[in-house]
Amino acid sequence: MTDEQDSHAPGRAVLSLDIGGTKLAVGVVTxxxxxxxxxxxxxxRWEGPDVVIPRLFELGHRAxxxxxxxxxxxxxxxxxxxxxxxxxxxxxxxxxxPGWLDVPLGSMTSDEFGVPAYLENDATAAALGxxxxxxxxxxxxxxxxxxxTGVGGGAVIDGQLHRGAAGNGGELGxxxxxxxxRPCTCGRRGCLEAYVSGTNIAERAVExxxxxxxxxxxxxxxxxxxxQPTAADVAAAALAGDGYARAIWTETTDxxxxxxxxxxxxxxxxxxxxxxxxxxxxxxxLEPVAEAVARDAxxxxxxxxxxxxxxxxxxxxxxxxxxxxxxxxxxxxx
Amino acid sequence: MTDEQDSHAPGRAVLSLDIGGTKLAVGVVTxxxxxxxxxxxxxxRWEGPDVVIPRLFELGHRAxxxxxxxxxxxxxxxxxxxxxxxxxxxxxxxxxxPGWLDVPLGSMTSDEFGVPAYLENDATAAALGxxxxxxxxxxxxxxxxxxxTGVGGGAVIDGQLHRGAAGNGGELGxxxxxxxxRPCTCGRRGCLEAYVSGTNIAERAVExxxxxxxxxxxxxxxxxxxxQPTAADVAAAALAGDGYARAIWTETTDxxxxxxxxxxxxxxxxxxxxxxxxxxxxxxxLEPVAEAVARDAxxxxxxxxxxxxxxxxxxxxxxxxxxxxxxxxxxxxx
Numbered sequence: 001m002t003d004e005q006d007s008h009a010p011g012r013a014v015l016s017l018d019i020g021g022t023k024l025a026v027g028v029v030t031x032x033x034x035x036x037x038x039x040x041x042x043x044x045r046w047e048g049p050d051v052v053i054p055r056l057f058e059l060g061h062r063a064x065x066x067x068x069x070x071x072x073x074x075x076x077x078x079x080x081x082x083x084x085x086x087x088x089x090x091x092x093x094x095x096x097x098p099g100w101l102d103v104p105l106g107s108m109t110s111d112e113f114g115v116p117a118y119l120e121n122d123a124t125a126a127a128l129g130x131x132x133x134x135x136x137x138x139x140x141x142x143x144x145x146x147x148x149t150g151v152g153g154g155a156v157i158d159g160q161l162h163r164g165a166a167g168n169g170g171e172l173g174x175x176x177x178x179x180x181x182r183p184c185t186c187g188r189r190g191c192l193e194a195y196v197s198g199t200n201i202a203e204r205a206v207e208x209x210x211x212x213x214x215x216x217x218x219x220x221x222x223x224x225x226x227x228q229p230t231a232a233d234v235a236a237a238a239l240a241g242d243g244y245a246r247a248i249w250t251e252t253t254d255x256x257x258x259x260x261x262x263x264x265x266x267x268x269x270x271x272x273x274x275x276x277x278x279x280x281x282x283x284x285x286l287e288p289v290a291e292a293v294a295r296d297a298x299x300x301x302x303x304x305x306x307x308x309x310x311x312x313x314x315x316x317x318x319x320x321x322x323x324x325x326x327x328x329x330x331x332x333x334x
Numbered sequence: 335m336t337d338e339q340d341s342h343a344p345g346r347a348v349l350s351l352d353i354g355g356t357k358l359a360v361g362v363v364t365x366x367x368x369x370x371x372x373x374x375x376x377x378x379r380w381e382g383p384d385v386v387i388p389r390l391f392e393l394g395h396r397a398x399x400x401x402x403x404x405x406x407x408x409x410x411x412x413x414x415x416x417x418x419x420x421x422x423x424x425x426x427x428x429x430x431x432p433g434w435l436d437v438p439l440g441s442m443t444s445d446e447f448g449v450p451a452y453l454e455n456d457a458t459a460a461a462l463g464x465x466x467x468x469x470x471x472x473x474x475x476x477x478x479x480x481x482x483t484g485v486g487g488g489a490v491i492d493g494q495l496h497r498g499a500a501g502n503g504g505e506l507g508x509x510x511x512x513x514x515x516r517p518c519t520c521g522r523r524g525c526l527e528a529y530v531s532g533t534n535i536a537e538r539a540v541e542x543x544x545x546x547x548x549x550x551x552x553x554x555x556x557x558x559x560x561x562q563p564t565a566a567d568v569a570a571a572a573l574a575g576d577g578y579a580r581a582i583w584t585e586t587t588d589x590x591x592x593x594x595x596x597x598x599x600x601x602x603x604x605x606x607x608x609x610x611x612x613x614x615x616x617x618x619x620l621e622p623v624a625e626a627v628a629r630d631a632x633x634x635x636x637x638x639x640x641x642x643x644x645x646x647x648x649x650x651x652x653x654x655x656x657x658x659x660x661x662x663x664x665x666x667x668x
Binding site for chain 2: 082083140141157158160162163164165166167168169170171172174175176177178179186188258261262263265266267268269270296298299300301303304305
C-alpha cells in the first residue's frame with residue numbers, strides 16, 4: 001500500500017488473525033502493509049472457543065498457503081476485542097465473545113504455528129494500522145475510533161502507540177455522554193457505545209417504534225415494515241428522507257459529535273480517524289460530527305484536528321495486528 | 335526536593351513567573367526543583383497588562399535578589415492560563431485575565447531579563463512539575479487536574495509531556511459532563527469546569543439558596559448567613575454537617591468522579607494528581623472521587639490508576655514553569 005521500497009527485511013511476513021464478533025478475517029501481512037491470501041468467514045461465536053479456535057487456525061494455514069510464501073511466517077499477530085492482557089496473550093472476557101473466559105490465545109497460537117504470537121486489542125491494532133499504512137500516515141498524534149458491533153478506540157501520541165498503564169491503551173467507547181442514560185454492556189449507563197454502536201443504533205430505532213414514535217410530520221416510518229432493522233437500515237431510511245429514521249440518525253451524530261469534541265479537547269490530535277461497519281454510511285456520519293468538532297472543541301484544538309474515515313476499510317484490524325507482530329519482531333531482532 | 339545529587343549543571347537556575355487570576359507567584363527554581371526567594375502578591379488583574387506586567391517583572395528582580403544568586407538566571411519560565419501560544423510566547427485571550435489580548439509576554443520577558451523566556455499553559459507546567467518533583471515522580475503515565483478559579487489539566491504519557499497538535503496539551507476542564515447544563519466560560523454548556531471550579535461551586539451554592547433550597551431535613555443552611563460564600567465556605571459547612579452544603583458538595587464530587595472516570599478510561603494512567611485551591615478541602619474531595627474511579631472505570635484501567643493530591647501544593651506552577659525553562663535550556667545546550 002506504499003510505493004516506497006521497504007528498507008528492512010524484504011520478504012518479512014507475519015500471519016494476522018482478526019477475531020470479530022461476526023467475522024474471522026485472516027491474512028498474511030508483509031512489511032509493506034499489503035495483505036496476502038485474505039480469507040474471511042463467519043465467526044459463529046456460539047460454537048465456543050474449543051470449536052472456533054481450531055477453525056481460526058485452519059484459516060491461518062489456508063491464508064499462508066494462499067499467500068504463496070516459500071517459507072514459514074516470522075510471527076503471528078492477533079486482533080480481538082478486549083478486555084485482554086497483551087502481555088500474557090490471554091483473552092480475559094471479551095463481551096463480543098460470550099463465554100470466552102481467560103483463553104490463553106497467545107500461547108495456543110504460538111504452539112500451533114511454531115513462531116511467537118502477539119495479542120492486541122482490536123481498536124489499538126487498528127489505530128496502529130491506520131497510522132502506519134492508512135489515513136493517518138505521517139501524522140504525529142491521532143485517535144482512532146471503531147464504530148461497529150461495539151465502540152472501541154486507540155491513540156498514537158507523538159508517533160508512539162498509546163498503551164496506557166493497563167495495556168488496553170484507552171477505552172474511548174465508554175466516555176459518559178448521557179449520565180443516567182441507556183444501559184451499556186460495561187454495566188454503566190450513558191456510555192458512547194450505548195448510543196452509537198451499530199447494535200445500539202438499531203435498538204434505539206426499534207425501541208422508538210415500539211413506543212409509538214413516528215416522523216415529525218406524523219407519517220409512519222418505513223422502518224416499521226422491517227422485521228429486525230439494522231443500523232444500515234436506519235442509515236438508508238434516513239438518507240431516503242424518512243423523518244423518524246432521520247431523528248434516530250441525528251441523535252447518533254449529536255452524541256458522536258459530543259464525544260469526539262471531548263476527545264479532541266483532551267488529546268489535541270491532528271487527525272481523528274473513524275472506522276468500523278457504521279462508518280460505511282459515509283458522509284451522512286462524517287459531515288455532522290466533523291462540523292460538531294469544528295464548532296464545539298476549544299479553538300486551538302478544533303483548528304488542529306481533522307476528522308476523516310479510515311483508509312484501510314474492512315482489513316484495518318488485519319493490517320493492524322500484522323503491524324503489531326512486525327514491530328514486535330523488529331524489536332526482537334534489533 | 336530530592337536527596338539525589340543532580341548530575342548536570344549544579345547551580346543552574348531559572349526565574350519562574352506564575353500568573354494566576356488572583357495571585358502572582360515568582361521564584362528562582364534550581365535544577366533540584368527547589369524554589370528560592372519566593373514572592374507572592376495579588377495580581378490585581380483589573381489594572382491591565384500595562385501595569386501588572388512591569389510589577390511582575392519587579393517581583394522577578396526581587397526574587398533573584400532574595401535567592402542570593404551570584405550570577406544572572408539562565409532563563410525564565412512563565413506559567414499562565416491559556417489559550418496561549420507556547421511557540422511564539424503570546425498570551426492569546428486567557429479568561430482569567432480579561433482584556434489581556436495577544437500579549438507578547440515571552441519576548442517582553444526575554445527583553446527584560448536578557449535571557450530566553452518560555453511561556454507554558456499553567457496546568458501543563460504543573461503536570462510537568464508534579465511529574466519531575468511532586469507526587470508523580472517515577473510514574474510513566476499520569477494526568478494532572480488543577481481545580482481552582484477554573485479547571486485545567488495536563489498529561490505526561492510514557493514519560494513525555496503531552497503537548498498535542500495545538501500545543502495546549504489537552505483541555506481536561508471542558509469535558510462535557512452534563513449536556514445542556516450550566517453555562518461555561520468557554521461558551522458551551524455542561525463542561526466539568528462549570529460544576530467543580532471554585533467559582534462554580536460557590537455559584538451553585540448561591541443559586542440554590544436564592545431558589546429557596548434548604549437542607550434535606552428542612553433546616554436553613556448556615557451558608558445563607560454568609561454574604562458571598564466561597565467554595566471553601568461550602569466545604570467547611572459540609573464538613574460541619576450542613577445538609578444543604580453537603581448536597582452541593584456531593585454534586586461536586588459526583589461530577590468530578592464521573593469526569594475522572596472518563597479520563598482514566600481514555601488515558602489509562604498510573605496516577606491522577608489533583609491540585610489547585612479546591613483540593614485544600616483534602617479527603618472530603620479526594621475520597622469520594624477516588625471511590626468513583628475505582629467503582630466506575632473499566633476494570634483494568636481502574637486497577638492501574640491511583641488518585642492522589644498534588645505534592646507541590648501552592649508552588650506547583652512555579653516549579654512547573656521552572657522545569658519548562660530548565661528543560662528548554664537543557665535542549666539548547668545538548
